[in-house]
């Protein structure tokens with residue numbers, strides 16, 4: 001039976017590629033071959049292979065392994081979980097050691113032994129399959145602002161503990177990526193982190209999603225189903241949009257966390273579970289507690305460590321650092337070379353308000369790379385930034401659209417009420433739910 005893995009082979013020798021294709025297709029579900037190393041990053045981004053088999057000696061450039069090492073480092077930086085097995089035509093042990101030190105999973109010499117190469121690739125693939133969910137997930141760039149340096153230090157201290165973590169921050173500030181980073185640095189990283197998004201699950205299914213159900217527990221429960229708490233046992237569970245959880249379920253979750261036991265819907269038998277819980281919200285959870293919309297005792301439970309990701313507009317030092325990383329990443333993916341920013345583009349990005357935070361910046365750079373001309377430098381005109389989003393308090397009201405004015409009024413009301421959303425909603429003459437909806441819409 002074939003191994004259920006996808007192997008990407010990068011070698012500029014046609015004969016080698018043909019021989020490896022014949023061999024590997026007999027043993028692996030999918031084999032992708034590339035001759036030009038310059039497309040390796042985009043081939044990995046698009047094909048999501050489980051293992052890369054990388055030649056060290058591309059004849060197009062050098063013959064001393066430098067090019068292979070260069071691509072190995074690039075792959076390790078962008079896809080740290082992806083195993084890279086190196087190949088060399090020369091019996092060059094120092095080079096092999098260099099490669100292994102740089103993070104290669106293993107090393108093969110040409111001419112290779114068929115059984116040995118298959119064995120090595122299967123071993124490398126089995127390691128990554130444990131990480132399949134996160135193997136190609138984007139890397140978190142920390143930036144250079146003081147806020148992010150402090151946060152990085154704190155994460156370094158808490159990641160290895162089993163402390164529950166609450167991550168707060170506006171939409172797109174990287175809460176999920178930070179949760180993945182914490183999990184990656186924890187003792188539970190061998191197993192993938194599981195995620196449950198309380199903003200995406202319908203309220204009727206919240207309970208079953210978390211606790212699971214027995215067949216027949218409710219109409220439509222046609223078979224037993226494990227909930228996320230049980231599924232994530234032994235690993236970490238990322239609970240996104242925790243502020244969306246209805247009160248009755250908050251009580252059930254609190255009791256499950258306290259007793260480390262859960263009871264599936266339709267069952268009378270509590271079962272033990274062991275998770276590291278990482279929660280996130282873009283809401284003002286303290287204001288929700290003050291309003292009675294979130295249980296204070298549950299907040300204490302999930303809040304052992306609170307990490308706040310500031311909006312991008314409050315850490316302007318990070319904008320260009322991140323933009324340059326994205327330009328390098330997407331330039332390599334779409335154009336085969338890293339791209340840079342012109343001075344005018346850099347000024348435009350720093351001057352923008354980034355209401356969608358890093359998600360918006362990432363998309364803006366990706367789009368700019370795609371639509372830009374042949375130059376490898378992105379100019380200000382390559383960036384299409386939303387005008388609604390760029391509203392700043394200095395703009396006179398007469399020059400604003402209705403949406404811009406509404407956003408500003410909401411923002412001012414929340415500030416005036418010191419984050420108390422009930423009071424802000426009252427001041428604005430709308431319900432709290434409408435206020436939440438508008439905050440979400442305007443990324444406040």
Ligand SMILES: Nc1ncnc2c1ncn2[C@@H]1O[C@H](COP(=O)(O)OP(=O)(O)OP(=O)(O)O)[C@@H](O)[C@H]1O
Nearest residue numbers: 138139140141170171172173174175176177358359
């Ligand atoms: N520090 C970072 N480095 C690199 N990419 C980042 C960073 N932070 C966020 N991103 C990217 O921005 C996008 C949004 O990130 P993420 O989903 O983690 O944000 P979020 O705060 O959880 O968003 P939401 O609240 O909308 O769910 C993703 O594509 C992610 O890869």
